[in-house]
Amino acid sequence: MYWGFWVGIAVVAFGAYGVMTQRFLMGSDWRLLALFSLVGYAPALVCVWGFRQPSFDGLGLETVIEGLSVGLLTQTAAVMVLKALSSGGKAVTVVPLTALYPAVSLIGAVSLLGETVTPIQLFGTALAIAAVVFLSR
Numbered sequence: 001m002y003w004g005f006w007v008g009i010a011v012v013a014f015g016a017y018g019v020m021t022q023r024f025l026m027g028s029d030w031r032l033l034a035l036f037s038l039v040g041y042a043p044a045l046v047c048v049w050g051f052r053q054p055s056f057d058g059l060g061l062e063t064v065i066e067g068l069s070v071g072l073l074t075q076t077a078a079v080m081v082l083k084a085l086s087s088g089g090k091a092v093t094v095v096p097l098t099a100l101y102p103a104v105s106l107i108g109a110v111s112l113l114g115e116t117v118t119p120i121q122l123f124g125t126a127l128a129i130a131a132v133v134f135l136s137r
Helices: 003-025 030-051 061-086 091-098 101-111 119-135
Strands: none
Touching (some): 061 091, 091 119, 101 119
16 A cells, blocks of 8 residues: 555544643643553554564564564653653643654654665755744744
């Protein structure tokens, strides 16, 4: 299936995440949402594994450590968003600001993965940063 389909689902899910998170935090503790979010991750895993189970052949310690590191970074980001929202940040500001993470990914892709960035991609990143600045005001 075309990758754009999956991106569309991710955009809707991330957008709903920001609103639902703020709504939850209006009446509950952010630590409860962190716990419920982890439990809510289980059905997503079931769906992913339902498509096609991964192969564990040749899986080394380095790959396991990298995978666990990705999970740690993902959960750290999610918890920091919860903490920002529960500390008085508004979803309309916090969510767009945290949407700047692709700029960090771009830097990492170039410096760590050796990927190249075209001028149009740099321009697009600059526009995205400008959009986030305008959205957060």
